[in-house]
Amino acid sequence: MRLLIVGTLGGQLTTATKIAMERGASVTHAPGVSQAMKVLRSGQGADLLMVDVNEDIGQLVELTERERIHVPLVACGLGTDARAAVSAIRAGAKEYIPLPPDPELIAAVLAAVTEEREDLIYRDAAMASVIKLAEQVAPSDASVLITGESGSGKEVISRFLHSKSSRADKPFISINCAAIPEHLLESELFGHEKGAFTGAVARRIGKFEEADGGTLMLDEISEMDVRLQAKLLRAIQERVIDRVGGSRPVPVDIRIIATSNRDLGEEVRNGTFREDLLYRLNVVNLKLPALRERPADILELASHFIEIYAKANGTKALPISQEGRQLLLANPWKGNVRELENTMHRAVLLSTGVEIDAASIRMPDGSPITMGAGQQTAARAAYAAEAVSRDMVGRTVADVERDLILDTLDHCLGNRTHAAKILGISIRTLRNKLNLYTKEGVEVAGPGDVRAGSAEA
Known part of the structure; x- marks a missing residue:
């Protein structure tokens, strides 16, 4: 994160500089607009400009635009001078920061510039291999x-x-x-x-x-x-x-x-x-696979964007309803992650209940996203698969394997031979596993029977 601070404000920007450096930013200082342009032309570059509100912000914005230097700019001023803040925003500043600086506010501004660029969210195997x-x-x-x-x-x-x-x-x-x-x-x-x-x-x-x-x-x-x-x-x-x-x-x-x-x-x-x-x-x-080719990432990314935009709008991050999740999984997402991000931003703004429901997930013009019969079937299947995958998170392979073996045995009414064929293992391996589970005190279905409380009982 490269921060260029422009101006002095009686030493208050020096305090802002120290806070930014403590947050990991690399800071360069320029006493005025002309010196700031020299820094930007020299190749030192900047990811953010933090400018004294007394400087000519309009001129700085005009010069950077004329020379095609694209960098966000925030203005800083002593106290909470509403008139100065409005003037700075009208001149082209993205935000106004009152001084003396609040460390958390400085951190939030730096995070807003860098956060979305650096987040890497994925769960799908197709993306994991990349x-x-x-x-x-x-x-x-x-x-x-x-x-x-x-x-x-x-x-x-x-x-x-x-x-x-x-x-x-x-x-x-x-x-x-x-x-x-x-x-x-x-x-x-x-x-x-x-x-x-x-x-x-x-x-x-x-x-x-x-x-x-x-x-x-x-x-x-x-x-x-x-x-x-x-x-x-x-x-x-x-x-x-x-x-x-x-x-x-x-x-x-x-x-x-x-x-x-x-x-x-x-x-x-x-x-x-x-x-x-x-x-x-x-x-x-x-x-990179398209988003529709890595469905396990859709809900993970959706939740991530809800967190971001709920925080940005000062609201609580709401969970997605089951119908909403199915709708997200069924959408083809031709615009990929960028389209999903915009959709969840809208959903955060439109949601009025305790969940982000299907009614909040809309097109840019406000019209609802609809699903055909085939998409509904695919969405239900994807939701079920995603739920199973979610339930496995945090469990050991041995635990998942044990439940799979015991559930299959229940399905076969305790028939070891049939269960081994379905599981793709030898009858000897199955018996060894079952003996181990019995020694551990786990209930195992006998021939012609199922465990009490199992789905097959």
């Missing part, structure tokens, strides 16, 4: 290509890789190649010298230099023009970059993570992506 591979390759400097549908969590996995790497204490810088016009992307990546083109009012350090020592994530790299791909390939191979308008190469030490929601092999065949660049990027491929 995470296991990510953990294996994270300590290396190998380039990683993360593929998957939009909204499936590619940036979250990228940040996870960085956090588990030897570069974790260095910057993690991301750039969306699809969001920046083609003629500006080169400058964003490699930086530029003053006067290199119209609007280049000062030297600007690009994302490669800003990420030096850390990780650079190239989001939706398939959208990059093939001509710029050649310069990117050279930067990755030789570990040097050339600023636009520059006269000498600049060495960089970074780890590259690229993401794409397209099949880059197909893009190579179509001539829109360089094959040699694909080989450089695709040392390891992490293919």
